[in-house]
Amino acid sequence: MSRAIEVILRDEIFTELEIEYPDDRNTNLLEQGMDSAGFLKLVVLMESKFNIAVPDEDLLFENFSTAGLIIHYLTEKTMS
Incomplete structure (x- = not known):
């Protein structure tokens, strides 16, 4: 499942x-050009593409600061 998540993350969301x-x-996404507006857009796209809700308490950049952390988060959310 994480491979499919990575494909959507790479080919759709990051695009x-x-x-x-x-x-x-x-790699820290700040080094890739992520900023606060990009972070908010990332969350909205994740919610839309994976049909999940990211609760307010999870809205910390350190939870989503790398592609690996995002994949882990999405895997946990889509498996539950």
């Missing part, structure tokens, strides 16, 4: 964010 998907899943 819409106009941010290059990092070669290393542990």
